[in-house]
Amino acid sequence: MVTREEETQAAMIIILLGAPGAGKGTQAEKLVGEYGLQHLSTGDLLRAAVREGTDLGKTAKGYMEAGKLLPDEIIIGVIKDYLDTHKPDGVLFDGFPRTVGQAEGLDVILAGKTYQVVSIEVYDKAVIERLSARRVCKSCGRVFNPALGIMPPGERCDCVDNGEIYQRDDDKAETISKRLEVYHEQTQPVMLYYRSKNLGLEVDGSGTPDQVFDRIRKALA
């Protein structure tokens, strides 16, 4: 007999919220490993589209470089396409929803399925420090961040391609402040939307990635 716990486990859906630089990507990797979920990061999907030069990528580029959000209908379309193609059993949404409109759109897509919402809380000052220090491997996408004690192996990554380690254009100072402004104006209300549905677990995002992950695990338990 399948227990209720196993049933929930099989179709676990987690929505991970938090400011840019709160550590969503790092925690997402740990969560997908722990709970066997597919990681759906809209930022990663958009960056791949920009690299590949698709129509979506051409549209996304300008918004991303300016630190602005793409229109809801485009992002909701991206999510629908992803779910239709991959049909994941369990999924972790990272960087989505970022507006109340997207949260409402996701509720329509999920059609009554249950989900959990975790918000990683960090101060703006910490966000600025972390984003300015963040570096990424151009080849494998691995993220390094000396501000979090995650040091790059050298000038180049130690992945098979020895990828170049670079700073994302939108992690430069002028774009960071725009992204934070957008977060406060458009994304913080998403947490209020979930709180009004009695969802939303707030987790302190300070400390090491392992400490934050421990808090998330306890909150989800």
Ligand code: AMP
């Ligand atoms: P991220 O890596 O999640 O910080 O996303 C990088 C950029 O991609 C954002 O600053 C936006 O320009 C765009 N983006 C990512 N996710 C979304 C979303 N859910 N809605 C609108 N724009 C997004």
